[in-house]
Amino acid sequence: MSGKDFTEHILHYRNIFIYLLIGTALTVGASYMDFNVSNSIAGAVFVGLTIATVKGYLVAANFMHLNSEKKLIHWILLLTVFFLGLLLLIPLLWDINLISNY
Amino acid sequence: MFESLGNISNYLGMPMGSSSHSQSIDFMIGWVHWLMIVLFVGWGIYLIITVIKFNAKANPKANHKGVTSHISQYAEIGVIVFEAFLLIGLSIPLYSQLKTTLPTDDDILEIRVVAQQFAWNIHYPGADGQFGTTDIYLVDEESNRIGLKRDGYGTDDIVAINQMHLPVDQQVLIHLSSKDVIHSFSLPEMRVKQDAVPGMTIPIYFTPTMTSSEFMTKIQGTAREGKGYEIACAQLCGNSHYRMKGYVTVETDAEFNAWLEEEAEYLEDEDDDDW
Amino acid sequence: MSDSHHEESFWRKYIFSTDHKVIGIQYGVTALLFLFFGFSLMMVMRWQLAFPDTAVPFVGGLIKWLADLNGFASDGNLPADLYNAFGAMHGTIMIFLGVVPLVVGAFGNYLVPLQIGAVDMAFPKLNMSSYWVYFIGGVIMFASFFLPGGAANSGWTSYPPLSDIATTGQTYWLLGMVFLITSSLLGSINIIVTIVQLRAPGLTWMRLPFFIWSQFVTSFLLVLAFPPLEAAGIFQLMDRVFHTSFFLPTGLVVGGEILNVSGGGSPLLWQHLFWFLAHPEVYVLILPGMGIIAEILTNNTRKPIWGYKSLVYSSAFLGFMSFLVWAHHMFLTGMGQGMSVFFQTTTMIISVPSVIILSCFMLSLWGGSIRFNTPMLFALGWIPMFGIGGLTGLPLGLSTPDIHLHDTYYVIGHFHYVVAPGTIFAIFAGIYYWFPKITGKMLNETMGKIHFYTSFIFMNGIFWPMFIQGLAGVSRRLADGGTSYAHAQDVLNWNAVMSYSAWLLALAQIPFIINLILTLKKEREANPDPNPWKATTIEWTDTTSPPLGHGNFEKVPTAHRGPYEYSVPGEDSDFTPQSQN
Amino acid sequence: MEIPYNVELREDTGLYNSKLGIWLFLASEVMLFGGLFSAYILLRTGAPVWPPIGEHGSITHLLTETIPHATFNTVILILSSVTMVMAWMSLRMKDLGKFKLYLGTTIVCAIIFLVVKYFEYSHKIHEGFVPSHDTYMALYFTLTGLHGVHILGGIVVLAYFFGPGLKMWDVEPQRFTNRIEIVGLYWHFVDLVWIFLFPTLYLLN
Numbered sequence A: 001m002s003g004k005d006f007t008e009h010i011l012h013y014r015n016i017f018i019y020l021l022i023g024t025a026l027t028v029g030a031s032y033m034d035f036n037v038s039n040s041i042a043g044a045v046f047v048g049l050t051i052a053t054v055k056g057y058l059v060a061a062n063f064m065h066l067n068s069e070k071k072l073i074h075w076i077l078l079l080t081v082f083f084l085g086l087l088l089l090i091p092l093l094w095d096i097n098l099i100s101n102y
Numbered sequence B: 001m002f003e004s005l006g007n008i009s010n011y012l013g014m015p016m017g018s019s020s021h022s023q024s025i026d027f028m029i030g031w032v033h034w035l036m037i038v039l040f041v042g043w044g045i046y047l048i049i050t051v052i053k054f055n056a057k058a059n060p061k062a063n064h065k066g067v068t069s070h071i072s073q074y075a076e077i078g079v080i081v082f083e084a085f086l087l088i089g090l091s092i093p094l095y096s097q098l099k100t101t102l103p104t105d106d107d108i109l110e111i112r113v114v115a116q117q118f119a120w121n122i123h124y125p126g127a128d129g130q131f132g133t134t135d136i137y138l139v140d141e142e143s144n145r146i147g148l149k150r151d152g153y154g155t156d157d158i159v160a161i162n163q164m165h166l167p168v169d170q171q172v173l174i175h176l177s178s179k180d181v182i183h184s185f186s187l188p189e190m191r192v193k194q195d196a197v198p199g200m201t202i203p204i205y206f207t208p209t210m211t212s213s214e215f216m217t218k219i220q221g222t223a224r225e226g227k228g229y230e231i232a233c234a235q236l237c238g239n240s241h242y243r244m245k246g247y248v249t250v251e252t253d254a255e256f257n258a259w260l261e262e263e264a265e266y267l268e269d270e271d272d273d274d275w
Numbered sequence C: 001m002s003d004s005h006h007e008e009s010f011w012r013k014y015i016f017s018t019d020h021k022v023i024g025i026q027y028g029v030t031a032l033l034f035l036f037f038g039f040s041l042m043m044v045m046r047w048q049l050a051f052p053d054t055a056v057p058f059v060g061g062l063i064k065w066l067a068d069l070n071g072f073a074s075d076g077n078l079p080a081d082l083y084n085a086f087g088a089m090h091g092t093i094m095i096f097l098g099v100v101p102l103v104v105g106a107f108g109n110y111l112v113p114l115q116i117g118a119v120d121m122a123f124p125k126l127n128m129s130s131y132w133v134y135f136i137g138g139v140i141m142f143a144s145f146f147l148p149g150g151a152a153n154s155g156w157t158s159y160p161p162l163s164d165i166a167t168t169g170q171t172y173w174l175l176g177m178v179f180l181i182t183s184s185l186l187g188s189i190n191i192i193v194t195i196v197q198l199r200a201p202g203l204t205w206m207r208l209p210f211f212i213w214s215q216f217v218t219s220f221l222l223v224l225a226f227p228p229l230e231a232a233g234i235f236q237l238m239d240r241v242f243h244t245s246f247f248l249p250t251g252l253v254v255g256g257e258i259l260n261v262s263g264g265g266s267p268l269l270w271q272h273l274f275w276f277l278a279h280p281e282v283y284v285l286i287l288p289g290m291g292i293i294a295e296i297l298t299n300n301t302r303k304p305i306w307g308y309k310s311l312v313y314s315s316a317f318l319g320f321m322s323f324l325v326w327a328h329h330m331f332l333t334g335m336g337q338g339m340s341v342f343f344q345t346t347t348m349i350i351s352v353p354s355v356i357i358l359s360c361f362m363l364s365l366w367g368g369s370i371r372f373n374t375p376m377l378f379a380l381g382w383i384p385m386f387g388i389g390g391l392t393g394l395p396l397g398l399s400t401p402d403i404h405l406h407d408t409y410y411v412i413g414h415f416h417y418v419v420a421p422g423t424i425f426a427i428f429a430g431i432y433y434w435f436p437k438i439t440g441k442m443l444n445e446t447m448g449k450i451h452f453y454t455s456f457i458f459m460n461g462i463f464w465p466m467f468i469q470g471l472a473g474v475s476r477r478l479a480d481g482g483t484s485y486a487h488a489q490d491v492l493n494w495n496a497v498m499s500y501s502a503w504l505l506a507l508a509q510i511p512f513i514i515n516l517i518l519t520l521k522k523e524r525e526a527n528p529d530p531n532p533w534k535a536t537t538i539e540w541t542d543t544t545s546p547p548l549g550h551g552n553f554e555k556v557p558t559a560h561r562g563p564y565e566y567s568v569p570g571e572d573s574d575f576t577p578q579s580q581n
Numbered sequence D: 001m002e003i004p005y006n007v008e009l010r011e012d013t014g015l016y017n018s019k020l021g022i023w024l025f026l027a028s029e030v031m032l033f034g035g036l037f038s039a040y041i042l043l044r045t046g047a048p049v050w051p052p053i054g055e056h057g058s059i060t061h062l063l064t065e066t067i068p069h070a071t072f073n074t075v076i077l078i079l080s081s082v083t084m085v086m087a088w089m090s091l092r093m094k095d096l097g098k099f100k101l102y103l104g105t106t107i108v109c110a111i112i113f114l115v116v117k118y119f120e121y122s123h124k125i126h127e128g129f130v131p132s133h134d135t136y137m138a139l140y141f142t143l144t145g146l147h148g149v150h151i152l153g154g155i156v157v158l159a160y161f162f163g164p165g166l167k168m169w170d171v172e173p174q175r176f177t178n179r180i181e182i183v184g185l186y187w188h189f190v191d192l193v194w195i196f197l198f199p200t201l202y203l204l205n
């Protein structure tokens, strides 16, 4: 890699840093706001988690340079994320689907 | 035909069925065992033949290619089709009928069962047909194991320990819960089983179709002669799990009502000194 | 390699070795001892089941001593408290300290680098630490027997609230599990990296022996399924040590006292996290076993395995699906229609790849030239035994029959057929088969055959009657084998039959143990045949028996063909080694 | 005897061994925290009020007070992630001095994070909000505690590479750079977990 590439990289990392700071500010700000979803914080949760996901993506894609990582790694992570989804979702759906909720 | 094929369940050694749905579960078990038997016997015969036919002496030179026919694929498709039948044709509809379609009749006997280490507390609503409220702060292992409030609806409620009486041929709806750990409410003869999970109240419903006395005559001569219906505990719940049991008496309407009255009288007598 | 060889100290060579072969043997010996220990617990339990509340012969004194130590009353009989502890520890030891370390730790470690022509595992130091972490886990589990209140006694499934309020043994169990989980994680990451990165030149994915594939899928199961149980274990530790209420709902009354916790937790949360691991775990037990069986079947039929690709795809699919079926262990915890439809459907789907794998194995026999040596006998015995175990999984997998069969001896019968005459037979087959590789000496065939036939008979003697009892509705985990319950009376007489079979099974292991000892003591021939079975895979053809110390191979082998080129038309010999040009 | 692909890349996968290893490890970590978050979702949806009210009432007021601390910690952790990646970049530019500077900053950030955590914990415990107080507190302590353990582990490893581990740079610079990439990946992951913990535990109540 040449020196120019390095400067580019460094600038890039600095930008990501700034985005992440903005993201943090937004999350904190959002938590004080009222999203008018009739008496529930569902709106805030949604907004909060969306921002977190974006931030998470920024870290994973750039600092962990996932966007230029090898295919094999992508496949492993895809599999993991799929199972993660199951783990998070099914207990929730299950709770809704209990026969004791009659 | 359909029914008679399912009938191998008669030879599988399940206890004598004595609820309105026990037959359908037995048939279902019978049907699955058909699949299992066919697969096992079929492949078993194949295995024996192969092992004899292709031993190194009889067949010194192996064939690099081996089987080329597609029979096994057909067998696999057969298995899939049959499993789909078991699943869609039998199990799914039956499960919804037995577990998740709660009865809506008025004419239904409602009972609460509260499991605890190591007993079954059976709670009848009494003459008013309404359950009293409970409060864990009222629990007393000697006199009030389920913490029942003896006022309002609770005045006439009957709480029996390990004694469950049921009228024959009437649907019963049990609200099952637990005071401490997970238990499992099991009536093997009625093909009823349900975990009792603390923090949850889970409904069970079924219709007993054979009175205890009829059952007792039928089991004469077998090893369990003289031992009627019992509530077994099917989930490990502590050291005395193996002897956590209740007794079930299925009787005619008249007998059942007589029992209820007797219990109600007993309750009044007790009231005088205890409450 | 051999020239750069320098004398290593005893410690570096045998205790803290980083050589995958030594670590594999360490795993193997430790795990066999634990297997034996787990079996011994069960033999004592079987006495209690057959003859409740009578003093146990031979070891009665020991039982009494242990009961005194734990604070239970015993006259040499096995009290219920101790029965439950033994039962929970039998399950835990057999699975986490016996079979998994054997099939992954021992077979995986020893064979994976050899079969793919690698010099060692990818991370030798990690490999060593994974063994020692396992060892510590084992010591903690073992120590828990001597605590007041005894070892964990809430079943190997440790369902709360029971386990939350159980005696100290449960805390040890959880700590032990944290170590065992960590060890498995380290080991399986190592195996995956080794397989992906260190394959010999020319050894493409579709040229891998099926054993390698089975290890590959298994390791993925371990990496992705174990952590949720670790999370659950941490929660339960918090519940027990810091009195939180992850698994405790509000308003529990235990023994007449209101439980002093905040409440608000969910007992079912544990079950989800536990079975999210424990169902994939059962395929961890069986997949490597299938791998072993595949190697032995092809070798002794002298022909390629039938349907190699279907085997590979089926096992990968099996691995994937095993994450989607966990709640078939929870049909009776109050699940509604939607979830029951989902989980019974996935369960039926997952039975299909197993059927395909078994069919491929059986079709492989057709047209073969079958040699009946001991490993092959165990492999052949394995097929119908796994068949019975797998088939009896079907009624359990459908939620309606499960209403009657759940938590009965039918379940016990089902899974013992897959793990005892299933996995254990595969392990035996593997030991007989690779013993000459490891030591350069063949085990005695006659004793091996006695071992097989007697084990085969008595295994069935133990586990077949369980189906009869299970259909009759006898619950599992009953300290008196059902004596208290009316519905069990009809089938009680089977208890003694099963127990006698279990003790006879123990006797049947004597020829095996003697065989091991005698063969190990025997002088090794000067130049043992490195390939006594005339096999094709790299571990047999490219290195000596036993293989070289560090480095395994004189020169790195190259693969030129698939793994099972037996009886290729036109070739002189009936096997063509993978690395032959 | 050397294990191949320790430093150089394997042709068909394009990876060196520990790169694959660390990603598998992170995959398992995803499932570990997945289990924890799954518990959070289940317990939270099952609770009538959140955070639940216990012996000492509800934690809400205390939480509002801690938001500035937690925000500060978030920023610190993001900063440490940036310096981590810069440390790796410096190695690739063969600038050992800068590497030390950046790695040092990362370690200092991590320590600051833990110190702030310490005050946060002791404040809560002091007010009676111990883990057994209610399920929110139980989750709070378990999740942040486990995350803290990860930070602690990270500090130990980073300190090793700052001190004795640095020797490798002189003999096998490429291998050393790889190792820093690996710990970097771990470190970013720990940061990533915090990015999710922060809103779920502190903000959305």
Ligand code: HEA
Pocket: B039, B040, B041, B042, B043, B044, B047, C157, C282, C283, C285, C286, C328, C329, C347, C348, C350, C351, C352, C354, C355, C358, C359, C383, C384, C385, C386, C387, C388, C389, C390, C391, C393, C394, C396, C397, C398, C402, C405, C406, C407, C411, C414, C415, C418, C419, C422, C423
């Ligand atoms: C190695 C371990 C292993 C394996 C492979 C399996 C395989 C299967 N298991 Fe099993 N299971 C366990 C270990 C295993 N299980 C354990 C340990 C428990 C109990 C845990 C506890 O509660 O303590 C359990 C419990 C268990 C339950 C819960 C029961 C209950 O508690 O009520 C269920 C329910 O669905 C189930 C289903 C299945 C199914 C559908 C398969 C399928 O994968 C099987 C598919 C296989 C086939 C369908 C066979 C194909 C056969 C042929 C092709 C014919 C062959 C014929 C000849 C060779 C002659 N298992």
Ligand code: HEA
Pocket: C032, C033, C035, C036, C039, C042, C046, C087, C088, C090, C091, C092, C094, C095, C099, C154, C155, C156, C157, C285, C412, C416, C419, C420, C421, C423, C424, C462, C476, C477, C478, C479, C502, C505, C509, C512, C513, C516
């Ligand atoms: C891998 C798992 C595994 C294995 C192999 C076994 C093997 C056996 N199991 Fe076990 N069992 C479980 C896992 C296993 N079990 C589990 C998970 C439970 C549920 C626990 C619970 O309820 O929580 C259970 C429960 C269980 C019960 C029910 C208890 C109850 O519900 O109350 C019974 C009853 O008979 C039983 C019996 C046996 C027997 C007779 C064997 C025999 O087949 C054993 C055969 C073993 C050998 C043949 C090993 C021989 C080894 C050697 C000889 C080594 C030689 C050593 C050297 C050379 C050093 N088991």
Ligand code: CUA
Pocket: B116, B117, B118, B182, B183, B184, B233, B234, B235, B236, B237, B238, B241, B242, B244
């Ligand atoms: Cu109650 Cu077992």
Ligand SMILES: [Cu+2]
Pocket: C278, C279, C282, C325, C326, C328, C329
């Ligand atoms: Cu399962």
